[in-house]
Amino acid sequence: MFKVLENRNQKGKIDLTASIANAVIEAIEENDKVVQLEADLAGASKTNLIQKAYPDNYIQCGIAEANMVGVACGMSSEGYIPFVHTFGPFATRRVFDQVFLSGAYAHNTINIYGSDPGFTVGPNGGTHTTWEDVALMRTIPNAIVCDVCDEVQAKWLVKEFAKMEGIHYFRGNRKAVRNVYEPGSTFEIGKGNVVRQGKDVLVISAGQLVSDALDAAEKLEKEGISVEVIDMFCIKPIDSELILKEVQNKKALVTFENHSITGGLSSAVAEVLMDAQVSIPFKRHGVNEQFGQVGTPDFLQKEFKLTADDLVDSIQSILK
Incomplete structure (x- = not known):
């Protein structure tokens, strides 16, 4: 069950990326088949926290997003549960064919975090802006597509996706955002x-x-x-x-x-x-x-x- 905060004026104490990274760490502790793949954004995405805690569950793929998705699909076919991250347009538009064919069509599992959607991209500018990521991912058969509003929801979603099969895409800011929900709130996929x-x-x-x-x-x-x-x-x-x-x-x-x-x-x-x-x-x-x-x-x-x-x-x- 969820409960809305009475005071929503304060931002979360940590960046959304750190909340997500900590959730992945908890998922690894529950299942050592969970792995994190990164596209040269370890510091920006806080996935370096995962790298430090569980180096054997972390792969730095460099600025090669399509290859990163291919690696994730290969790992999924061998029983691993991959999480991948990069900026929203590179997590969707740039790698769409790989996600569609090597991922969804091949019945593999990929948990994709597309960061800094829309206006949250800030000074990275038009090349890093995505107004179309949800539209693209909605076209993939049986994909789950989410837009997280705060760190409570983001952390819950990561833990939930770690237990599920299929293509899962979620978008959210890298920085701290105002929290909507009280800590400990839970949600349901497919329910508003x-x-x-x-x-x-x-x-x-x-x-x-x-x-x-x-x-x-x-x-x-x-x-x-x-x-x-x-x-x-x-x-x-x-x-x-x-x-x-x-x-x-x-x-x-x-x-x-x-x-x-x-x-x-x-x-x-x-x-x-x-x-x-x-x-x-x-x-x-x-x-x-x-x-x-x-x-x-x-x-x-x-x-x-x-x-x-x-x-x-x-x-x-x-x-x-």
Whole structure:
């Protein structure tokens, strides 16, 4: 079960990458078949913590991401449970063929962490920006695709993936983020979480933007607008049942994602509505036909209109 923090203003005490690395270490302690593969980002991703603790369970593959995925698939075929990491675009777009064929088609297991999605990439710029990683990974048959919102959720997800077979992709910031959930919270693959109740507007978000969605809901409450927020951390498989239940009697639905509105969370939600023939005023709030650029994460979040204030504007607009 999960519980939402009453005070969400403070960032986690450690980077998200360190939480993920510590979770992998715990997974290795439970099963020595778990291994970590890295693409020359050991310091940035904190996987050097794993290397130090369990050097025999760590492989540095260098800046050769497609080869890293190939190595992971080979290890999976021999009974190992590989985790791989690199920046989001290199963990998906650059290695898509290897993940699709050597991974999914060959029935191998790969746990893929794509870091710094969307605006969180900061000064690494447009070449390292991914607005399309979720869209790509959703097309892989039977893949699980997640966008983690905080260190509690990230750590739980890593431990869960270590017990499962198949292609698993999760994205998240490298740095510390504001926590949404209390320590010890647990979740369920394929199920969303109602993190705030409301009766007027339904907001479905995922990842780091869940905190901003909650901020927007608090601001609108002062204006007499009641906003419900769902953390749809598991985008594939998506929780159709929860969407169709919570959209009932709402005046509008808004999706809010650090991703392109093409193929990501908003597309997944739209597909659920269309399949069920549900009609409701619907706004997709994300990135539309843009490439990334250089800047601080705070600047980029504003530049791509992904702040709580931008979401407030979208909700007010659709209600009018």
